[in-house]
Amino acid sequence: MCDTCGCNVTNGNRHLLQPAGKLEKTADGKSAVTVLQSLLSENDHQALHNRQHFDQHGVLAINLMSSPGSGKTALLEATIDALAGRYRIAVIEGDLETENDAERIRARGVTAIQIATGSACHLDAHMVHDALHRLNLADYDLVFIENVGNLVCPASFDLGHHHNITLLSVTEGDDKPAKYPIMFRAADLMLLTKTDLLAVLDDFEPQKAEQCLRQLANPAPMLSLSATRQQGLEAWFDWLDDAIASHRQRLEQGETVLPKIQSDGARWHTGEAGHP
């Protein structure tokens, strides 16, 4: 399935990737070498390659992130029930130990590839690549990657997907975006989940949660829903329809889209202006 690496190094950005910049001598005669390379460059390179796999097959890939138990698998179940007739869907499940989530997805009649991360607190691009080679991408329109339940690490790793979605369940508190800014800054869409429980919670204010998101300079839409009670799902399905349609248009023009947070390495690859 792997073709040659099509990494997009251009004349404009090549100098940024060259390990040897200036060679100087320090006071005690040692060589000082300027490097300026992203510490995640290996991951980012793999992510770029993963995105090419998706793009070659016209697949839209979405990374779901949240704290443990905020409803990622329940959202996938409700989404599959409603949209499996409209889109060909597959799921990549990242879990520390069990196959529980993958089995819940398979019970809906959809392919689920399980990545057991062992002790790792996040998925990285290499793990997703292994999963991709167990999946015939030509058979799908939409691939969801359910990341490990963790509001810290997953935000730092580009997996080669196109959009980041961060879930916040109403039982977690409306100040979570302020407490985990890196995760919520990365969201292309924030889903407020388990909103059926709002009735019994007296201190969760959806407006406050949205305000905290804006303080991170993030214009991402916030949608409220309950997966188990089937509330607010239409707006979420509309968002998905839109995302898939836009992605197909982009691909026709030979373009793709990077998730909101692209690491330094990804920026270099796309030749977009980097840091001074």
Add this chain to the structure above:
Amino acid sequence: MHELSVCQSLLGQIELTARQHHASRVHRVSLKIGPLSGVEPQLLQQAFPIAVAGSIAETATLDIELLPIRLECRQCGAESEAAAANQLICGQCGHWQTRLLSGDEMLLASLELDRPTDEQTVNG
């Protein structure tokens, strides 16, 4: 939480650069880290000796330069420094529609090496 895996990929880059410069030892490793990068400088410092044990950088010191979070306002155009990682609003007009200029970096900035050729160059 993932600082050790970040250090392992750092070591890969150190070894590659050291090889390209025919270095025999790495004395100093300098990183530039932004508060929005998702790595904790302190945890990196702790993970570093573990990751480089037995390598060409075994005795190297790790310097971490913490970069500020700099923003450009899309409303008023002002540049400002963010007060905190969860306050990415314009320092001038307070608007939230800002663009990040720096603060999410996680870069290997420079290395200080010992090269066999250093002595020759120094001795003429």
